[in-house]
């Protein structure tokens with residue numbers, strides 16, 4: 006079995022490698038996600054219906070910032086956060102009045118209980134599963150009581166670095182529905198809905214989650 010330092014090393018490596026691919030291929034990513042006509046994710050529509058008006062919202066791993074901008078147009082006070090600078094630059098150019106912050110999902114520069122909601126579309130999928138329980142707990146601390154989490158996760162059982170295909174080299178954590186629900190519950194989240202969907206916003210099978218702080 007790997008000792009703790011090896012495990013830590015592997016985790017750091019996997020995240021760094023994933024971020025390198027985003028940095029290197031940001032233009033390819035933007036061609037797919039930044040420039041086409043925006044279609045609001047079905048889960049996001051469902052999630053925003055639960056938010057209070059003028060909610061303080063974090064778009065975690067916001068990428069090109071399309072959901073961030075949509076949340077802002079609804080009157081929410083939203084901040085986009087991502088670790089890939091070229092994507093943030095694109096997002097800033099598109100939405101000059103929306104704040105975008107360069108930071109890592111594992112070390113969030115946000116005050117405890119500051120948020121009404123955290124939206125995480127296809128972003129927490131890039132964190133090694135071992136680190137996710139502590140990130141779920143950290144996110145839980147950042148929202149107010151009754152605060153909401155909305156997120157999409159890759160379904161499956163074989164977490165790995167993607168070999169070949171579109172933007173290969175990125176790590177994807179794959180989850181089973183019960184496993185993900187348990188990890189959320191342990192971190193204090195009350196799961197309001199958890200569903201497996203196929204070929205919706207993104208190809209393949211995904212788990213759509215809405216949860217609330219107990």
Ligand SMILES: C[S@@+](CC[C@H](N)C(=O)[O-])C[C@H]1O[C@@H](n2cnc3c(N)ncnc32)[C@H](O)[C@@H]1O
Nearest residue numbers: 027066067068087088089109110126127128131
């Ligand atoms: C598949 S994209 C999703 C982007 C956006 N949420 C969307 O729905 O289009 C994943 C995003 O997570 C970001 N990301 C990956 N690892 C991260 C980390 N450790 N900290 C912050 N952002 C990260 C990437 O830079 C990328 O923008």
